[in-house]
Amino acid sequence: MIEKIVLTGAAGKLARRLRAPLSLLCRQLVVADIVPLEATGNETAVQLDLSDAAAVDGLLQGADTVVHFAGYPREAAWATLIPANIVAVTHLWEAALKHGVRRIVYASTNHVVGMYPVDRKVDVAAELKCDSRYGVSKAFTETVARFYYEKFGLESLGIRIGRCEDEASDERMLSTWIHPQDLANLVQLGITHPVAADVVYGVSENSQGWCVNPPFEQFPYRPQHSADAFADRIEAAKPPTAKRWPLQGGPFADYEFVGESARAANFYRASYATFPLPKSRHGND
Ligand SMILES: NC(=O)c1ccc[n+]([C@@H]2O[C@H](COP(=O)([O-])OP(=O)(O)OC[C@H]3O[C@@H](n4cnc5c(N)ncnc54)[C@H](O)[C@@H]3O)[C@@H](O)[C@H]2O)c1
Numbered sequence: 001m002i003e004k005i006v007l008t009g010a011a012g013k014l015a016r017r018l019r020a021p022l023s024l025l026c027r028q029l030v031v032a033d034i035v036p037l038e039a040t041g042n043e044t045a046v047q048l049d050l051s052d053a054a055a056v057d058g059l060l061q062g063a064d065t066v067v068h069f070a071g072y073p074r075e076a077a078w079a080t081l082i083p084a085n086i087v088a089v090t091h092l093w094e095a096a097l098k099h100g101v102r103r104i105v106y107a108s109t110n111h112v113v114g115m116y117p118v119d120r121k122v123d124v125a126a127e128l129k130c131d132s133r134y135g136v137s138k139a140f141t142e143t144v145a146r147f148y149y150e151k152f153g154l155e156s157l158g159i160r161i162g163r164c165e166d167e168a169s170d171e172r173m174l175s176t177w178i179h180p181q182d183l184a185n186l187v188q189l190g191i192t193h194p195v196a197a198d199v200v201y202g203v204s205e206n207s208q209g210w211c212v213n214p215p216f217e218q219f220p221y222r223p224q225h226s227a228d229a230f231a232d233r234i235e236a237a238k239p240p241t242a243k244r245w246p247l248q249g250g251p252f253a254d255y256e257f258v259g260e261s262a263r264a265a266n267f268y269r270a271s272y273a274t275f276p277l278p279k280s281r282h283g284n285d
Pocket of ligand 1: 009011013014032034035048049050072074084088107109160162163164165
């Protein structure tokens with residue numbers, strides 16, 4: 001049994017449902033949030049702001065595993081995202097390194113690949129195409145996690161969560177939905193299964209899904225739920241004028257978007273054949 005797990009954002013919508021399953025995996029579950037929490041069972045409650053380095057340092061003393069679900073969960077101005085999603089992450093990984101934390105399992109998002117068109121499948125190795133400042137803040141987290149693994153050996157699993165609700169309720173969720181139980185299973189696998197600095201998609205078994213997870217032999221995640229069960233109800237309730245999003249990020253990609261979605265959908269950095277070097281630099285004009 002694990003001695004001590006720290007769960008950040010424990011008052012939040014998703015993390016509060018992780019408290020019971022995580023408390024079974026460890027002797028002490030530290031539930032931490034910027035808002036006050038009441039501890040039950042083997043929990044210890046800590047109220048702190050993760051953008052305070054000294055507080056984070058104290059929080060991680062003696063921890064084996066961190067499950068990091070605190071953060072600002074949607075698009076916002078940088079002034080909001082930076083303390084919650086950037087500064088907090090730098091403090092957390094630094095403190096984890098200092099205190100010999102074995103692993104961090106953290107909430108990332110499908111919005112790190114939200115600029116992919118909806119007719120493409122995306123696996124975990126696909127280049128990132130963030131659809132929002134929020135998505136960029138999570139891409140930062142994934143990069144930090146990779147750096148601390150490659151440089152220092154600190155393990156992590158990022159879960160690119162789709163939309164986590166008890167039920168799927170709109171067309172986009174037929175692709176992105178994850179049931180809270182499937183998310184809890186993924187977090188548990190993230191703690192117990194061997195990982196390096198991997199990422200997985202936090203989605204249930206949705207036949208209309210875009211995300212491709214590693215094969216079962218490599219990462220034994222078997223979702224128990226599917227958005228397909230809600231497809232008829234969603235179709236019947238769909239207003240005739242319902243917008244079809246061209247990009248996987250849906251409203252996140254659409255918000256503030258300038259120009260044609262094809263620009264975002266068709267740009268891939270790996271495709272250097274389209275790199276717009278001025279002709280004179282090729283020496284062939
Ligand atoms: N809800 C979803 O479907 C979804 C989808 C994709 C990713 N995510 C990610 O999952 C995580 C949890 O999302 P949620 O929907 O539960 O959000 P939430 O807002 O309900 O919970 C986040 C928690 O983090 C805490 N928090 C924020 N800033 C903090 C700080 N500086 N210090 C300490 N605590 C702080 C908040 O008080 C809150 O309790 C987030 O990282 C979010 O980006 C959620």
